[in-house]
Amino acid sequence: MKRLCWTGTTLLFGAGIGxxxxxxxxxxxxxxxxxxxxxxxxxxxxxxxxQASEPTVSAGGSAVVMKYGFPSLANIKTRESYITSYDPxxxxxxxxxxxxxxxSLSGPSDRKHCDFKEDDSVHVFHRAxxxxxRGSGFDRGHLxxxxxxxxxxxxxxxxxxxxNVAPQDxxxxxxxxxxxxxxxxxxxxxxxxxxxxxxxxxxxxxEADGKLYVRYQVLGRNHVAxxxxxFKVLILEQADGRGVELRSYILPNEPIDxxxxxxxxxxxxxxxxxxxxLLFVPNIMKRTPSxxxxxxx
Numbered sequence: 001m002k003r004l005c006w007t008g009t010t011l012l013f014g015a016g017i018g019x020x021x022x023x024x025x026x027x028x029x030x031x032x033x034x035x036x037x038x039x040x041x042x043x044x045x046x047x048x049x050x051q052a053s054e055p056t057v058s059a060g061g062s063a064v065v066m067k068y069g070f071p072s073l074a075n076i077k078t079r080e081s082y083i084t085s086y087d088p089x090x091x092x093x094x095x096x097x098x099x100x101x102x103x104s105l106s107g108p109s110d111r112k113h114c115d116f117k118e119d120d121s122v123h124v125f126h127r128a129x130x131x132x133x134r135g136s137g138f139d140r141g142h143l144x145x146x147x148x149x150x151x152x153x154x155x156x157x158x159x160x161x162x163x164n165v166a167p168q169d170x171x172x173x174x175x176x177x178x179x180x181x182x183x184x185x186x187x188x189x190x191x192x193x194x195x196x197x198x199x200x201x202x203x204x205x206x207e208a209d210g211k212l213y214v215r216y217q218v219l220g221r222n223h224v225a226x227x228x229x230x231f232k233v234l235i236l237e238q239a240d241g242r243g244v245e246l247r248s249y250i251l252p253n254e255p256i257d258x259x260x261x262x263x264x265x266x267x268x269x270x271x272x273x274x275x276x277x278l279l280f281v282p283n284i285m286k287r288t289p290s291x292x293x294x295x296x297x
Contacts, residue, residue, distance in 0.1 A: 065099045068195060068235055069283030071276075077121060077163065081155035082144040084164065086119075088126030090225035092166040095199035095278060096143040100188050107151040114156055116140050119163035128162040132220025141168025141230075143198040145181045166200045167219055167226040171255035180232060180249060180262055187236060191245075195235040200227030201250065201275055227253050231272045233280055244284065248272050 065083050070076065072094060075086040082098040118129055133140050143164050149155040158164070168177065187194045202225065204212035217226040229252050236245040249265045250272065273279055 065097050065195070067099075068280070068287055071095050071097075071197060071278035071280055071283070079144075079155075079158040079161070079164075080152060081149040081158050082164070084143075086122060086163050088122065090200070090202075091126060091128040091132075091162075091222055092200055092225060092227070093143055093163060094276070095197050096164055097195065097197045098144045098148055100148050100184060100194040100196060101192070102188050104149055104151045104155075105147075105185055105188060109150040109153045109156040111146055111156065113153065114146065114160045116160050116162060116165065119161040122163055126222075128165070128222055128224045129220070130162070132222050132224045133167065134220075136167065136219045137170070138167035138219065138226060139170045139173040140165045141173045141177065143200075144196075145184075147181065148185065148196075166230070167217075167224060167253075168230070169253050169255060172251065172253060175258055176251060176256040176260070176262070177230070180251070180265075183262060184232070184234060187234070190236075190239075192237045192239040195237075197231075197233040197235075197280070199231055199276060199278075200225070201229040201231055201272075203228045203275060229253055231276065233269065233272060235280075235284065246280075246284070250275075 070085070072085050074094070075088065077084050077086055081104075082096050084096040085094040086092075087094045116130055118127055120127075130140075140162065142159055143166060144159050146156050146159045149159060184194055184196050202214050202216050204214045205228075206212050214228075216228055218224060219226060229250050231251075232249045234245075234247040234249075236247065238244065246269060248267055248269045248271070249262070250267050251265050269280055273281070
């Protein structure tokens with residue numbers, strides 16, 4: 001087994017990661033203002049490839065989602081269309097994993113029959129409610145997207161549990177984040193399966209005293225945490241079996257100028273692993289004989 005290695009890229013780890021990632025992008029007056037930080041140093045991170053494992057051929061249910069393992073093991077919940085790890089402290093998921101392919105994206109499901117609802121499998125002390133979001137100024141942002149699961153009405157309805165939702169800036173949710181979700185769906189035209197892991201991040205920011213602090217707003221009576229950022233990790237299985245590509249994104253939970261391309265938010269997978277406390281690469285390595293080095297493209 002080859003050791004994971006990175007070339008042509010500067011990685012930022014340790015205490016400085018939060019400050020660097022928290023300065024991903026600033027938008028002022030409709031114009032993009034780049035500040036020193038992770039994205040200014042790594043504007044486009046190349047994609048690593050690994051040798052493919054055997055493709056999963058079963059239908060779009062959640063049983064096949066965990067082919068590449070669990071990023072963490074706490075509070076696992078299984079739904080029709082995804083598997084999630086719920087964080088009772090923040091009243092949101094730590095991560096949600098779903099599998100996309102052409103079959104999952106087509107079907108009779110209709111969003112107009114779906115409503116956001118409490119997750120009664122979560123203790124009432126640790127559960128978000130619709131009242132928490134009402135008048136907050138934040139959207140109920142899907143982690144596993146509803147449009148990814150048209151194959152089954154039940155699968156789509158399960159994406160409307162508030163345990164699959166996090167407070168999201170409306171401009172981000174309806175624009176750049178929506179574009180990233182569309183990108184994930186469009187990749188099913190090129191890849192056999194697209195595994196998507198999505199979750200919130202709560203990253204530190206350096207303040208006037210020079211120290212790093214994690215500060216985030218909470219909503220409503222149940223103190224639903226507002227993430228500072230969101231991540232998506234894509235595991236892309238090539239149709240011809242040649243390999244698996246890995247892409248990872250971090251977006252700040254704030255308005256983003258529509259002129260900024262999604263490629264600007266690509267980051268090394270270690271950035272997300274260190275910031276989130278999750279692990280992806282070891283799970284992929286268990287399913288593949290090697291992980292090739294990243295190189296600039």
